[in-house]
Amino acid sequence: MNLLSLWPRARRKTSPGGDAQRDEKLLSSLFLLAWAVEARDPYTGGHLWRVARLSRLLAQAAGLDAGQVARIAIGAFLHDLGKIGIPDAVLGKKSKLDDAEYEVIKTHPEIGLRMLAGHPLAALAEDAVLLHHETPDGRGYPFGRRGEEIPxxxxxxxxxxxxxxxxxxxxxxxxxxxxxxxxxxxxxxxRQFDARLGALFIALADNPELAHIVGHSDEGIPLERCGACGPIVVRPRQAQAGDTLYCPACHSEYTIAPAGGLLATGKQNTARALAASPDTSLIGRLVGENLTALG
Ligand SMILES: [Fe+2]
Structure with a gap:
């Protein structure tokens, strides 16, 4: 599939670097947009990477071709884009959400769709962003679609x-x-899950790749948890022994031990803990993997 076919003719411009470079930049900008969610939500460490990898695995188990698998992995990475628009008090709440707060959370698919609007590659992710909380029994949101009405x-x-x-x-x-x-x-x-796809997913229970994904926040980066409050502290690929990391929720400080693993320093640092930055190596890898399959 040519990515340009997803780009309305009126918006097309010739890029000096040629099509491949333009497509790479467009796909990177889509993933960077999604990364803003990861940076804001203290409880999702590696969630986007895991959901994208799990979705890829399930799409392959369903026998889809490489192009469809790539589209699904891209949609999966973007799916919670709209959470950017959810207030901190709801997104970062430490206890269970009440009904009113849950109503606020339920607006994120439509916020996500509005955020995608105008992006040249919006069509790659729209269905995943808007419809990932629809359920086959019609009790999902935002529309209550049923069965195969859900893409x-x-x-x-x-x-x-x-x-x-x-x-x-x-x-x-x-x-x-x-x-x-x-x-x-x-x-x-x-009911909540598509019967055929859900059964295929259950059949992956003993697949070592699934266990690997569950225990990691990126390829080769095992999950590390905050010893003080529980959420995942993501260790960026480029981080080295001795570097400091912070819990995104309680801001406890850790250093990376020489043998890997995190050592609590007993300190807390709010300002540096809040200074999130995108994992450009992860984004670059995702772009490379999926661009080839889409091309
Ligand atoms: Fe969601």
């Missing part, structure tokens, strides 16, 4: 997003083991 990408991302939420630790509960999360998916087949 394939949104049904895949819906399963992988829920699975990652269940297996991730939140301030008010520990992440559950893979087998228990799979049991919940099984009990909701045909």
């Amino acid at each position: 394939l990408v949104a049904r895949i991302v819906g399963i992988c997003d829920a699975f990652d939420a269940m297996t991730s630790t939140r301030p008010y509960r520990a992440g559950m083991p893979i087998a228990r999360a799979m049991g919940i998916i099984e009990s909701e087949l045909g």
